Amino acid sequence: AQSVSQHNHHVILSEAASLELGCNYSYGGTVNLFWYVQYPGQHLQLLLKYFSGDPLVKGIKGFEAEFIKSKFSFNLRKPSVQWSDTAEYFCAVSYNTDKLIFGTGTRLQVFP
Amino acid sequence: KAGVTQTPRYLIKTRGQQVTLSCSPISGHRSVSWYQQTPGQGLQFLFEYFSETQRNKGNFPGRFSGRQFSNSRSEMNVSTLELGDSALYLCASSPGVTDTQYFGPGTRLTVL
Numbered sequence: 324a325q326s327v328s329q330h331n332h333h334v335i336l337s338e339a340a341s342l343e344l345g346c347n348y349s350y351g352g353t354v355n356l357f358w359y360v361q362y363p364g365q366h367l368q369l370l371l372k373y374f375s376g377d378p379l380v381k382g383i384k385g386f387e388a389e390f391i392k393s394k395f396s397f398n399l400r401k402p403s404v405q406w407s408d409t410a411e412y413f414c415a416v417s418y419n420t421d422k423l424i425f426g427t428g429t430r431l432q433v434f435p
Numbered sequence: 436k437a438g439v440t441q442t443p444r445y446l447i448k449t450r451g452q453q454v455t456l457s458c459s460p461i462s463g464h465r466s467v468s469w470y471q472q473t474p475g476q477g478l479q480f481l482f483e484y485f486s487e488t489q490r491n492k493g494n495f496p497g498r499f500s501g502r503q504f505s506n507s508r509s510e511m512n513v514s515t516l517e518l519g520d521s522a523l524y525l526c527a528s529s530p531g532v533t534d535t536q537y538f539g540p541g542t543r544l545t546v547l
Contacts, residue, residue: 357535367525367538413478420533422468422491425478 325351327416329426336404336433344399344429346388346414355417356397358388361428362410370412373397384408409433436461439528439539447545453514456542460507460528466490467509468536469501472523481524484509485532513544521546 330345348354358370371382378390388399397414414426440459448454460467468491469481480493484503501511507528513520523543527536 355533359538366540367527369535369537372535415478417533422480422483422493423470423527423536424480425470427477 325349325416325418325424327414327424327426329412329414329429331429332427333430334432336431338406338433338435339403340433342399342401342404342408342431344412344414344431346397346399346426348395348397348414348416348424350395351418353419355420356388356390357415357417357423358382358386358397358399359413359415359425360410361413367413370399404431404433406433406435436463439526439537441524441526441539441542443542444540445543445545447547448516449547450516450518452516453512454516454544455510455512456524456526456544458509458511458526458528458539460509460526461537464528464530464537465507466529466532466534466536467503467507468527468529469509469511470525470527471495472525472541473521478525481511483532490532516546518546520544 326349328347356373359367360370373380373390381387412429415423442457466485468483472478483491487503498514503509523541525541527538529536
């Protein structure tokens with residue numbers, strides 16, 4: 324079955340630390356990949372997306388993600404997190420332009 | 436452009452009642468998708484509409500239904516409410532079916 328896994332459920336970091344959140348998806352054909360963020364009390368916002376082309380994609384607020392086809396992964400990275408990055412992060416995959424399938428989310432807490 | 440709007444933002448119902456939630460997509464967007472978000476199950480796809488036609492449906496019972504109007508606004512209805520239907524219901528719109536989805540703030544439904 325098509326599925327998305329986010330292995331880190333809760334991540335706690337200090338400001339200026341580097342961040343990498345894992346996202347793996349099951350094989351299922353052509354994929355479009357997304358990372359969404361949900362800040363406390365706010366709605367889901369798109370951080371970045373990959374449809375095709377350069378596998379290293381850059382998003383808003385200094386985030387980037389790398390699509391590694393051989394590993395079925397689309398990990399999210401940021402070299403130096405800030406307190407304002409505290410949020411829940413969701414990886415999502417669309418197989419063959421079908422509906423979005425979301426991972427279970429990773430809660431990130433950044434302490435000053 | 437105004438974002439996706441959802442009404443009402445909060446709703447309290449009792450078991451057995453029915454409820455209708457409304458979603459107005461971003462102007463020009465013709466595709467509307469609905470998701471249920473709960474702490475235990477995460478974000479789960481309910482259904483997707485494009486040009487007034489249901490294009491895709493998730494694994495939810497028939498008590499969950501939806502429709503889309505000619506102006507792309509969408510409604511979802513849940514009949515015979517159960518305690519387990521308590522959730523945040525999110526609507527997302529996109530220009531077309533293969534495009535990036537943009538989310539609204541959600542409707543928080545509490546079933547007592």
